[in-house]
Amino acid sequence: xxxxxxxxxxxxxxxxxTISPPDQHYDDLxxxxxxxxxxxxxxxxxxxxxFQDAGEHLTxxxxxxxxxxxxxxxxxxxVYRTLETFRDLGVIAETDLGGGVRRYQLLDHExxxxxxxxxxxxxxxxxxxxxxPIRRAAAERYGFSAEIDHLAIFxxxxxxxxxx
Amino acid sequence: xxxxxxxxxxxxxxxxxTISPPDQHYDDLxxxxxxxxxxxxxxxxxxxxxFQDAGEHLTxxxxxxxxxxxxxxxxxxxVYRTLETFRDLGVIAETDLGGGVRRYQLLDHExxxxxxxxxxxxxxxxxxxxxxPIRRAAAERYGFSAEIDHLAIFxxxxxxxxxx
DNA sequence: GTTGTAGATGCGATCATTCGCATCTGAAGC
DNA sequence: GCTTCAGATGCGAATGATCGCATCTACAAC
Ligand SMILES: [Mn+2]
Ligand SMILES: [Mn+2]
Ligand SMILES: [Zn+2]
Ligand SMILES: [Zn+2]
Numbered sequence: 001x002x003x004x005x006x007x008x009x010x011x012x013x014x015x016x017x018t019i020s021p022p023d024q025h026y027d028d029l030x031x032x033x034x035x036x037x038x039x040x041x042x043x044x045x046x047x048x049x050x051f052q053d054a055g056e057h058l059t060x061x062x063x064x065x066x067x068x069x070x071x072x073x074x075x076x077x078x079v080y081r082t083l084e085t086f087r088d089l090g091v092i093a094e095t096d097l098g099g100g101v102r103r104y105q106l107l108d109h110e111x112x113x114x115x116x117x118x119x120x121x122x123x124x125x126x127x128x129x130x131x132x133p134i135r136r137a138a139a140e141r142y143g144f145s146a147e148i149d150h151l152a153i154f155x156x157x158x159x160x161x162x163x164x
Numbered sequence: 165x166x167x168x169x170x171x172x173x174x175x176x177x178x179x180x181x182t183i184s185p186p187d188q189h190y191d192d193l194x195x196x197x198x199x200x201x202x203x204x205x206x207x208x209x210x211x212x213x214x215f216q217d218a219g220e221h222l223t224x225x226x227x228x229x230x231x232x233x234x235x236x237x238x239x240x241x242x243v244y245r246t247l248e249t250f251r252d253l254g255v256i257a258e259t260d261l262g263g264g265v266r267r268y269q270l271l272d273h274e275x276x277x278x279x280x281x282x283x284x285x286x287x288x289x290x291x292x293x294x295x296x297p298i299r300r301a302a303a304e305r306y307g308f309s310a311e312i313d314h315l316a317i318f319x320x321x322x323x324x325x326x327x328x
Numbered sequence: 329g330t331t332g333t334a335g336a337t338g339c340g341a342t343c344a345t346t347c348g349c350a351t352c353t354g355a356a357g358c
Numbered sequence: 359g360c361t362t363c364a365g366a367t368g369c370g371a372a373t374g375a376t377c378g379c380a381t382c383t384a385c386a387a388c
Contacts, residue, residue, distance in 0.1 A: 039384055041336065075338045080375060115308045124306050133297040134317065142288050143322030144279045153298065158307030203354055205366065239368045244345065265344070
């Protein structure tokens, strides 16, 4: 366990060319966590690295599987708790895109949302500007600050609408 | 089992003054189901009756508990499956209001949504009109028909915003 | 470098929800 | 009424997600 952690820290703090968005590497990720009063544990850095390496809309189990390959002692609960923490910190978004499993996405790209067809399952990107009227109404009417990071709106796409 | 069902049908088909919204009684509910090609099983009528009797924003387990009191043979899975069916039919809305449990609400009142403060848990009603811009954008840009029945938007209420 | 400690992790139990499958039944047709 | 069978239910197992608690560790203070 101690061995695992030490070796992981070594791997994680080595700069790496595979870490892409905003050209960050692991040291930066660790400092980013520390700067917001969070501990930079190896497990947390592994979760962030999984997002960098893999695509978007990952499930907790996809992240866990990816991490387990190289770090078999990391626990599934820790992955869930880390995702919860990152979600609360605004580092990632948690979204139910249908299919009964929650999916997670890094929030370092431009903010966007999705239209999800519950007939064919197609997922359409939706620009964030369409949510401004809601944010404005919530703020003006109730002084409420709406935090809508990555919304999934269900309905029927143009092709499935013609079907019936 | 057979006895239970027969007696339940008797109870359920008796007109009752406790069934309120749109002045319907159980026969009407059964016919409403049949008219859309669905079977009017005693279990389904019990789920609908639970919504009529109890308040809003019920969890599956609250509905199950209510039904079990008088009809102990009804199964939890059936309640879940019935809620899923009714949700797909547009009879009820399924919403995650935080707290990790999904909540269900009859869709016979005027359509509305909620602002949920993730600091204090307060739930504010939000009129449906604020969602029109999204529906319009989805339709105009993508021909997508958005079905937003009972949305929960998370964020921070005016009181918790001042706290930090 | 050592120490102290708040906070994170591993682990197993538990909760919320879904699924497979054998059985049962609502309701349509006769 | 009786028959028929697609579809609904009960049941138990499986999956997704959370929690309690003992142990461990990141990192701040010295
Ligand atoms: Mn996305
Ligand atoms: Mn409501
Ligand atoms: Zn479609
Ligand atoms: Zn609040």
